[in-house]
Amino acid sequence: MLRTIKSKFIIGFFLIFSLSFLVLNQTVKKMILASNQEIVTSDLIELKKNSIVYVNQAFLVNHYKNNKLYFGDMADDMVNHLSHSTESNVGVYTVDGKLLSSSAKKVFAKSRDDDLNKAINGMTAYHITYDRNKAEVxxxxxxVIEGKKVGILRFSKDFSLLYKQSVGILDIMFYIALAIFAAAFLFSYILSRHISIPLVKLTEASSEVKKGKLDVEINFRxxxxxxxxxxxxNDMITRIREQISTIERDRDRLKELNEQEKRFYDNITHELKTPLTSIQGYAEMIKEKGESDQDFFKKGMNHIVEESQxxxxLVIKLLEASRETSRNDQFDRVDSxxxxxxxxxSMKFRAERYKKRITYDIEEDLYVYGxxxxxxxLFINLLDNAIKYSLANSEISVKAAIVGENVLFMFKNPSTSFENNQYSKMFQPFYSVNQKIMEEGSLGLGLSIVKTIVDEHGGFIKMFNKEKHTxxxxxxxxxxxEK
Known part of the structure; x- marks a missing residue:
């Protein structure tokens, strides 16, 4: 399509310049011919005036009763005198067009008689003949003497030099116009390429984008x-790539969230079903033989209490994970x-249950707004997470101190390391690194609750592994x- 534009440019410029060239050439030619005709006409008028003066003077000096006879008698004298004074060939004719005398009989013999015929009819006339490079008028x-036509004077004058000059001028104008035309056509061709080539590249690039290829880039200096x-x-393609990249990230994120949500519902279904099934089973067994077997009754009741707790x-954690922070909650200056x-x-007893211990080093006056x-x-969830996922018989270290403008709380426990990108995902709801190592009854909501509390307090939280310690x-x- 755009290659047609290039062709249209070239054809259009060619037609315009060709037409301009022809019009200019014809106009100049007509102007030169008109100018030549004016020069010839002016010269012939002057020639006629001079010859009439000579003839009239001759008739006045030697007056004859019969002017026609006298005109014939003085024909030779008129030819000699006028041919020298006018630098032309001269012919003297009777009123009927019969040649009486001439300075060059061959010139008048082979010429056309158009002008002579008109003179016989009483008119003044001339015509131009061209022979190779010669122009002759x-x-x-x-x-007319005393109102009567006595004869005809005919002149043959060479205007070859004038017409040669005209032809030279026409040739010069032709070559100048041709050079201008060639230069203009070359410029139009370069201009059409300068315009059409980038458009062709843009079209090809847009076609590639249409096919889904977004790695195209156009560089025009x-x-x-x-x-x-x-x-x-290029900016548009960049924006499209960015938008597609954002859409893909959102798609992957949505897919990940859907998978996490599915795991969440699978977990919650399993975790809620397990204690309920256990409670229902022990309750039915106690109903059947609980009164007869006190030991089984106590064991069953204890199990029912544990499963109920x-x-x-589980329900409390679900409520905490799904709650929305109220803006009316009271924040105050507290000693963290x-x-x-x-x-x-309070968590030492829970750690001992797992055969682990908690040590802490906490500075004084760690006041925060919260x-x-x-x-x-926040602290319970972090310690609970450290207890559950630390290695057996390990020590959980807790430190709190002022660092710069902030209070730093550090929880450290030996554990299995994971990939660095997984530590940031652990704060997402429903996320679990390894389903197998999760404590029974855990839904992976504790760290999500922790992240929410830290954000509410305008704080920052980070989890990483260093030297086999989380x-x-x-x-x-x-x-x-204030002092």
């Missing part, structure tokens, strides 16, 4: 509209170090103690 007019068009095209904890110490002391219950829940760092802005 034949001029005739009737001689131009500062005109086409260069700006290429820049806009486990079910209760004191809260952390209380949590460490909520006591939320911070307590480390969780939490930073919350420190409120200095």
């Amino acid at each position: 034949f001029f005739s007019y009737p001689v 131009r500062k005109d509209e086409i260069g700006q068009l290429a820049t806009n095209f 486990r079910l209760h904890n 170090g004191k809260i952390l110490k209380d949590v460490c002391e 909520q006591t219950n939320s911070l307590r829940q 480390i969780v760092n939490v930073e919350i802005h420190h409120m200095k103690v």
Whole structure:
């Protein structure tokens, strides 16, 4: 399609310049011919005036009664005198067109008689004959004496030099016009290529984009509209690639969330079903023989209580994971170090149950702007996570200190390491690194709750593995103690 534009450019310019060339050439030719005709006419008028003066003077000096006879008698004298004074060939004719005398009989004998015939009819006339590079004018007019036509004078004058000059001028104009035409046509060809080639490349690039290939790029070192068009095209492709990349990331993220949600529902179905089935089974067995077997009755009741508590904890965690933070919750200046110490002391018993121990090093006056219950829940979840996923017979280290403008809480426990990108995903809802190592009854919601609490307090949390230890760092802005 755009190659047709190039052809249209060239054909259009060719037609325009060809027409202009022809019009210019014909116009100049007509102007030169008109100018030559004016020169010839003016020269012949002057020639006629001079010859009439001579003839009239001759008739006045030698007056005859019969002017026609006298005109014939003086024919030779008129030819000699006029041929020298006018530098032309001269012929003297009777009123009937019969040649009486001439300076060159061959010239008048072979010429056309158009002008002579008109002179016989009483008119002044001339015509031009061309022979190779020679231009000759034949001029005739009737001689009238005292109101009567007595004869005809005919002149043959050479205007070859004038017409040679005209032809030279026409040739020069032709070559100048031809050179201008060639230069203009060459310029139009270059211009058409300069315009059409970038358009062809843009068309090809857009066709590639239409096929789904977005790795195209156009580089035009131009500062005109086409260069700006290429820049806009490249920017558009870049924006499309960015949008597609964003869509793909969102698609992958949505897929991942769907998979996590499916795992979540699978887990919650399994985890809720297990304690309920156990409770129902023990309840039916106690109903049948509980009164007769006190040991089994106590064992069954204890199991029912444990499973009920486990079910209760699952529901609480679900509620905490799905809750929305209320803007009306009360934030206040609280001693986070004191809260952390209380949590460490209370969680020691849970750690001992797993044959693990908690050690802590907590500075004084670790005041932050926050909520006591939320911070307590934050520390409980982090310690609970460290207890569950640390190696057997390990030590869980807790430290809290002021670092710069923030309070740093560090929880460290020996554990199996994972890929670095998995540690950031652990704060996502429903995410689990390895289903097999999850504690029974855990839904992978604890760290999601932790992340929510840290965000509510304007803090920062990071989990990583170093020297076969999982480390969780939490930073919350420190409120200095007023003295």
